Amino acid sequence: MSESGPAADGGAGGGPADAGGVRSMVQRWKMDGAPARARLLLRALAWLFSLLALVVMASNQHGGSQDFREYPEYNYCLGISIVAWLYATAQVLRDVHRLGSGRDLIAARKASAVVDFAGDQVVAYFLISAMSAAAPVTDYMRQAADNLFTDSAAAAISMAFFAFVAIGLSALVSGYNLSMEALV
Amino acid sequence: MSESGPAADGGAGGGPADAGGVRSMVQRWKMDGAPARARLLLRALAWLFSLLALVVMASNQHGGSQDFREYPEYNYCLGISIVAWLYATAQVLRDVHRLGSGRDLIAARKASAVVDFAGDQVVAYFLISAMSAAAPVTDYMRQAADNLFTDSAAAAISMAFFAFVAIGLSALVSGYNLSMEALV
Numbered sequence: 021m022s023e024s025g026p027a028a029d030g031g032a033g034g035g036p037a038d039a040g041g042v043r044s045m046v047q048r049w050k051m052d053g054a055p056a057r058a059r060l061l062l063r064a065l066a067w068l069f070s071l072l073a074l075v076v077m078a079s080n081q082h083g084g085s086q087d088f089r090e091y092p093e094y095n096y097c098l099g100i101s102i103v104a105w106l107y108a109t110a111q112v113l114r115d116v117h118r119l120g121s122g123r124d125l126i127a128a129r130k131a132s133a134v135v136d137f138a139g140d141q142v143v144a145y146f147l148i149s150a151m152s153a154a155a156p157v158t159d160y161m162r163q164a165a166d167n168l169f170t171d172s173a174a175a176a177i178s179m180a181f182f183a184f185v186a187i188g189l190s191a192l193v194s195g196y197n198l199s200m201e202a203l204v
Numbered sequence: 205m206s207e208s209g210p211a212a213d214g215g216a217g218g219g220p221a222d223a224g225g226v227r228s229m230v231q232r233w234k235m236d237g238a239p240a241r242a243r244l245l246l247r248a249l250a251w252l253f254s255l256l257a258l259v260v261m262a263s264n265q266h267g268g269s270q271d272f273r274e275y276p277e278y279n280y281c282l283g284i285s286i287v288a289w290l291y292a293t294a295q296v297l298r299d300v301h302r303l304g305s306g307r308d309l310i311a312a313r314k315a316s317a318v319v320d321f322a323g324d325q326v327v328a329y330f331l332i333s334a335m336s337a338a339a340p341v342t343d344y345m346r347q348a349a350d351n352l353f354t355d356s357a358a359a360a361i362s363m364a365f366f367a368f369v370a371i372g373l374s375a376l377v378s379g380y381n382l383s384m385e386a387l388v
Contacts, residue, residue, distance in 0.1 A: 152336035156277050199383035
């Protein structure tokens with residue numbers, strides 16, 4: 021939150037051991053540079069937005085035809101939100117582990133960069149596809165009646181779009197990392 | 205068509221000047237290597253499929269409600285097919301010019317690689333979005349009636365999907381080229 025540097029971050033830790041752990045993590049953080057930090061932030065945003073998308077969509081059951089399970093587009097959107105959330109969870113945990121220990125769960129740096137890039141790409145394609153499929157049916161229903169069901173669907177679709185933006189930008193950073201790997 | 209090398213290609217040219225032009229083009233072609241050839245092929249495929257998508261969709265007018273202009277999803281799909289076709293045309297012309305003259309229309313190699321990568325990415329996202337939006341309404345209509353209108357729409361959507369696959373793979377090659385640029 022504050023921009024006052026590692027001293028302030030270290031002071032935020034509880035005991036001396038905590039402060040040391042936080043400090044070493046912050047050091048690695050700084051060493052990894054802006055792209056790694058930006059990508060972790062983008063993946064955390066994608067995690068948040070895909071979680072919101074799946075929770076809002078999965079709870080969108082108001083009886084009768086106002087149930088997301090009645091519409092294949094909404095099932096698709098929910099399924100892809102779950103996939104995106106699992107992917108973002110795995111990647112955030114991997115990024116945090118890498119920043120904490122300095123070691124990657126995937127041993128080869130080049131392979132790791134390729135997995136990052138391919139994964140971000142595929143999940144971004146799935147998310148834009150899912151939200152594009154779910155948008156028209158929502159639009160048709162809102163022309164007839166604007167209620168809690170359609171509003172919740174629109175909210176879930178918007179969250180899926182924000183998750184797409186975050187993962188798509190993360191794919192750009194992964195592409196940049198992949199090109200940096202070519203230098204090693 | 206034949207795999208017998210530059211001699212056979214040179215022999216296919218008309219006069220001596222033609223043969224020299226073809227030979228020098230084939231030399232550059234070989235120098236640029238497999239990625240450049242693969243990408244030109246992928247972009248030519250994307251050009252073909254996006255042209256088919258836009259022609260099939262634009263001619264899908266059979267009177268009454270069987271008119272693509274009645275459905276916003278189909279208008280979106282047509283619009284994106286036109287954008288993708290214009291993009292593929294420009295990129296194929298640029299690739300051919302580059303292979304013929306050895307010079308790129310965009311002077312800086314790094315900037316050229318970034319434009320390739322960003323353009324392929326954005327067009328791929330638009331194509332998957334357009335075909336995902338148009339697919340559900342076609343599916344609903346085909347559950348009620350399976351006629352020339354819905355078949356043509358399905359064909360146009362399939363062509364847009366193939367164009368997406370070609371441009372998406374071209375984006376991977378562009379990403380590879382971008383990482384090779386980092387080596388220069």
